[in-house]
Amino acid sequence: MATTPYNLSHALLASSKSLIPIILVVAFFQLVVLQQPLPDLFQLLGGMLLVVIGLSLFVVGLEIGLFPLGENMAYAFARRGNLWWLLVFAFVLGFGATMAEPLLLAVADRAAAIAASAGAIADNHAARSRYALDLRLTVASAVGLALVIGLLRIIRGWPVYYLIIGGYLGVILLSLVAPPEVIGIAYDSGGMTISTVTVPLIAALGVGLASSIKGRNPMADGFGLIAFAALMPMIFVMIYGLIK
């Protein structure tokens, strides 16, 4: 298992290289296009150093912590033939992680304010917090269900593009009929709701499951969970906007 080439010094070097483009872009626009000095060089360099150290620690932590944790979970369920429990686990994980996501909390509050100003709901505190909570429950159920369907796809061996292309077509069709104030929120709720820590866990879960089932290819079948978990909330939120 421990075939990782990513020890800390290796990671530090790779992270520093990853930051060069940002430094170049920012420096070019600040100095050449806007023709202004760089503000507070000490803070800038200090911040960049923290970014490099942070990114390196994160990557090493992924390799030795999050990836093995997710993969072992998938192996353990598959080995014991407990695939139903795996689906239950996936739903609880998707639902729980999404409900706990601070970014979604902020988006839901903003959505409630927009809906209130558009006259879709009463403009008082109770109605707004009710709307925000319903929205979060909708998105969290969507993520949970997406993980269940996505894992079921790996178990059954359905081609991934059925789900993704179907999902995108659903998003387009719903965009044409959903109320406009809900569409922006729906798009936002897609990409943002799965956090930096949950994504590697979900990826490891899919890859681990695909490599422990005979006849599945971890490359072709293991990925795709994250994309589907981002599409499903868009569809659910637009449906929620339609029936609300």
Added chain:
Amino acid sequence: MSGFLQLFLQQLWQTVYAVLPVMVIFLVFQFGVIRRRVPNLKQVSVGLVYVLLGLALFLVGLEMALFPLGEAMVAQLTDPAFIQRGISQTSEAVVIHWYDYYWVYLFAAGIGFATTLAEPTLLGVAIKAEEISGGAISVWGLRITVALGVGLGVMLGSYRIVAGIPLHYFIILGCALLIVQTWLAPRSIAALAYDTGVVATSTVTVPMVVALGLGLAASVPGRNTLLDGFGLIALTCLFPIVTVLSYALLGKWCSQFNARGKSG
């Protein structure tokens, strides 16, 4: 220094707070259903601490170095006074055309590309992809391809806001491309390609792209921040898929071409 420490503890607390439910769920299923010890428990725990500390440091660094500067730059670049600078002031009424925003488009493409390369989740997924593809997909190759897609998406999205073209035209166009490419491209790459779209728009990219979208929507006359400010994220999710599938398609055609050359 105390300001830094406060910021760090705040970010660490937020990260822990968001991760705690996930860890509780893992523990419940590990001990309640699987009933077996986690293999390499010590190493995994160290890894989790690394992830939390790393993420907190990363976010503090971004708050210190990138986000305030980036937001200030967006505000200056989208300022009508800056846009008009390049236009001759001889005509009575200054009309700003969509192409007068060329610095904005270039900035959009550059910052989209650059922030994607610093994206931690994309790095994680790229490492995983290199590992299970046996090196056929390289970490840097995948990340650069994805970053090109994000740059393209942010640039097109900025153009859309300036020109006032409805978002779903671009989404429908992107989806049509996606369907054709999925049909043509090698089967094994599709799933990874779809995932990269979401993974690329995360911790670093989203705040910069949202700032750009809101800044443009606020400064271009006739745009609504609530309705036009979004959308950029949707496009930045879509276009990396297109570039990754294009790259795979190009590789497939090249190898077919070479094979034909050898046999003929």
